[in-house]
Amino acid sequence: MPHSTASTITIHPLTPPAGSTYDFGAELHNADLENLSAADAEVIKSALYHHQVILFKNQHALTPKAQYEVTRLFDPLATGYGHGKTLDAKRSILHPDLKTIPHQPEVQVIGNGHVSEFEGLTDITLKHPHHQTFHKDVISKEDDRDNTRFYRWHIDAALYELEPPIATSLLAVQVPKTQYQNLRYDDGSGDEMKVPRGSTAFVSSYRMFEVLSEEDKEFARTTKVQVCLQQL
Numbered sequence: 001m002p003h004s005t006a007s008t009i010t011i012h013p014l015t016p017p018a019g020s021t022y023d024f025g026a027e028l029h030n031a032d033l034e035n036l037s038a039a040d041a042e043v044i045k046s047a048l049y050h051h052q053v054i055l056f057k058n059q060h061a062l063t064p065k066a067q068y069e070v071t072r073l074f075d076p077l078a079t080g081y082g083h084g085k086t087l088d089a090k091r092s093i094l095h096p097d098l099k100t101i102p103h104q105p106e107v108q109v110i111g112n113g114h115v116s117e118f119e120g121l122t123d124i125t126l127k128h129p130h131h132q133t134f135h136k137d138v139i140s141k142e143d144d145r146d147n148t149r150f151y152r153w154h155i156d157a158a159l160y161e162l163e164p165p166i167a168t169s170l171l172a173v174q175v176p177k178t179q180y181q182n183l184r185y186d187d188g189s190g191d192e193m194k195v196p197r198g199s200t201a202f203v204s205s206y207r208m209f210e211v212l213s214e215e216d217k218e219f220a221r222t223t224k225v226q227v228c229l230q231q232l
Helices: 038-051 064-072 205-210 214-222
Strands: 010-013 026-029 113-118 121-126 180-184 192-196
16 A cells, blocks of 8 residues: 555644743644654644744654754755854854764754763763853852843854855753743843743744834835955
């Protein structure tokens, strides 16, 4: 009998918790990311375009090759990495924070602490980015065990004369499960929320554009940036 052309992957939009109004994100169930069919690929691509952020749970054993291939579903011509084939300290602000997988250089490792072995990397020490290295006004060292801030908003590409990929992916191999911090916005609003250590926050660019004034929307739609490079 011929193989089924239908995908078994199901899409489950995230439900905002009480008091929240976010309207993006979805979990995808029954996905074998190591062995995706053409039908699976179409479901995954459609889900990302409709929900902006998609989540596959229980993938900690996913191979770097499979992670790279899933990312390439959205841009088959993307054969490099947003920072180039390797991370150049002179070109990438993230260079001190990342380690390159030897057999899959498009995949980088980020974390905190000593790792004896991971995907061909041995005896490495990872240092996670800290808000004190980026913000002008920081939480005191006495308080930053229980309190934190966003490190910085970004997309996972340096874009220094490099074409950005359409999509990017993060794989959580090991994260703290019981320790929480108080995340402070420190933007004058006084907003705070409890987050697990090692959290990554996502923001919808669609929603950001919607809340702009009409004047700022016009500015965003029509403004162009010209970059001039000069060798010193």
